[in-house]
Amino acid sequence: MNSKGCPSTNWASCCSIRNWPYLQGGVDPRTGQYTFSISLRETQANDLQGPGLPLTLFFNPLNKNDSGYGRGWNLQLSQYDIDSKIVTVHSGESFAVTGPVDGQVGLGMSEKKIDSFHFEELGADTFRLVHRSAFRSSRMN
Structure with missing residues (x-):
């Protein structure tokens, strides 16, 4: 590891995404989207007792919204769009x-085949998503 924290002593190979395991990117061969x-x-959560919440900042060129990180960038958290009736889980x-x-x-959800989470309406535009790992996302409105 060099003085800049790169796992390689060669700066050119250090700049490669392959050397940084927390960075992932690529082109989908089916769509050509990066x-x-x-x-x-x-x-x-729970005073550091868990469960853990994995946080990932994700870029998708089809996402035209700016949720505070720039157009196309979003934290990959569970969310529900009331207008389109689409639920997206953090995975x-x-x-x-x-x-x-x-x-x-x-x-x-007719296309959900694996019972990895439950999604409930609590009333007044308030929803709860409970993952199999017991992680809960509440008040998704």
């Missing part, structure tokens, strides 16, 4: 809320 993500430090999965679905607790 995406990029920066893994940030995991935060611990990056997105699902359309379609209504009641047999075998699913709370609001149903």
